[in-house]
Amino acid sequence: MNILMALSQLEVTGAEVYGVTLADELINRGNKIMIVSDTLTKKCKAEYIKLEFNKRGLGNRINQVKTLLKIIRENNIQVVHAHSRASSWSSAIACKIAGIPLVTSTHGRQPVHLSRKVFKAFGDLTIPVCENIQTHLVNDLGVNPNKSVVLRNPIDTSLYSFEAKEDKKEKKIISIIGRLSGPKGDVAYSLLEVLSAIDNLHIRIIGGKDIPEKFIKFKNLENIEFLGYVNDVPNKIKESDIIIGAGRVAVEAILSGCPVIAVGEAKYIGCITPNNLSEGLKSNFGDIDFSEQIIIDSKTLTSDIETALNLTNENLLNLREMTTDEFDLYKIVDKIEKIYSKTYVEKKKYEIPVIMYHRVVNDESEAGVHGTYITAKKFDEHMRFLKENGYETITFKELKKLNWRNRFNREKKLIMLTFDDGYE
Structure with missing residues (x-):
């Protein structure tokens, strides 16, 4: 997947270490990662673009949103993961305009005021790093408990x-x-x-x-x-x-x-x-x-x-x-990757289609009593439609070999054909 990490900081923070550690492991797994932040002090394999989130005037905010939209569109970003209040505010607007999901990590206690309650900017799902933060978000800021999951700092x-x-x-x-x-x-x-x-x-x-x-x-x-x-x-x-x-x-x-x-x-x-x-x-x-x-x-x-x-x-x-x-780094990143995939599917309504067939029969005289069949003629029409429209059939084994993260690659129109109930 193509993921944009957003940080706001003027000196090294735990959020930066979290973001860089996560980014490097995601890159090792075949994802494309970019980072936007005021500064970046830690070495990272991801491409870094300077973006001054700590400049919080209205004009600065508008420019931040414009820059984020440009990065999202030019790099086919599929998910933005923000790691701070300032970056999540601008990212929330950019993601809404771009129609992609925003995931946030909440590393500390948040200010409780009316504007924060009205415009929460925690995205489609927030990841508090401990239980007390989750309690704080739910009780003090009205975050839906179903829109948060506790995952600790990933550490190798x-x-x-x-x-x-x-x-x-x-x-x-x-x-x-x-x-x-x-x-x-x-x-x-x-x-x-x-x-x-x-x-x-x-x-x-x-x-x-x-x-x-x-x-x-x-x-x-x-x-x-x-x-x-x-x-x-x-x-x-x-x-x-x-x-x-x-x-x-x-x-x-x-x-x-x-x-x-x-x-x-x-x-x-x-x-x-x-x-x-x-x-x-x-x-x-x-x-x-x-x-x-x-x-x-x-x-x-x-x-x-x-x-x-x-x-x-x-x-x-x-x-x-x-x-x-x-x-454990690997367990936590496994869970975060699944969060990216799930939020992307829910937001874009896009996933590899799976067609479930049962029996293919020559004519309806072979239909049986359950009606779970398709005629060879109709099946042939289906296959011709898929071929003529550029679909490529794939199995679960092939998907694993391809790298399942690439299933959202719009350059390929992947589809699975299954035959249920053991019919050959």
Whole structure:
């Protein structure tokens, strides 16, 4: 299929990693993928076109819709998959005009106001990455529960090798991974206020282009290191004794065998163990919840650090196995491909036709009592019609060999002929 991914971002986000990971795997499966976004920091096999969704004035919105329509028409795009509010707004209008389906992924909590309730822009189907987001969409924005399905961030779990813990370092490395702007920045600041006073810890802050002014007081402390944005996050995770983060960061750490203290912009969960993993999954490890505020106190955090350092390799391996099952790239992409196909068929009312015959008889004297027959003369007329109108017959085995994703290729008029009830 021909799929357009739409993102809106000014710095690297979990949504971008999600989109790029999904795009590369879809390309591996024979799909054609294009990406439109303000920026694209991650390497990707897909063709990238710059489109500044973060410019939200009316004139900008109109130009975005025009550009999207041009891309859709010139590249025979069959499905648009948007990964942010800004991109989904413009994509919803473009898809409506073009008559193609829009699928959205919802990565975080959405603003609740009248315009959002009236013009939801969640497309034909939305994919929230955790259960709390789905609850929020249904309860607060009136999204039809039948128009959403929870699928977690697709991750190639084979890229993260489990490494058994070795308790050799006297000074433990705790890495806080995430942006320093917005609510995540507020959480990072609260964490540093507590952690900076704990002995025998080396604190790494990973993420964010610049250091906000309020963090300057921590910069000159001997036990705190600001690394900024880094490309080799998996290696930084392996170097750490504990990871503090939410969302994809928490998942990557668990897969690598590193203890995780889950805290996001919405909830403090604490040290993840096999017993509270489900709570972590539900809130995307603290990023989505309905709590009024996050409380990070010294006593709780210190206790969670001790719990994390005391997790056994058996505990950590069990966590990895449970997490792998939830985030497996290939299982999730299988489901997303089926969503693309289903929404396209429902929107375009187009699929390979299947004609179900029963018996072919010479004349009606051979008809039998059930009437499930066609005469050889009429059957010949059918076959001539199909041939003269450019139809090509295909079997299920041939379709699998052809690559079933190509069944929507308008250059071929595929059709299946079946004969039911075992008639030869």
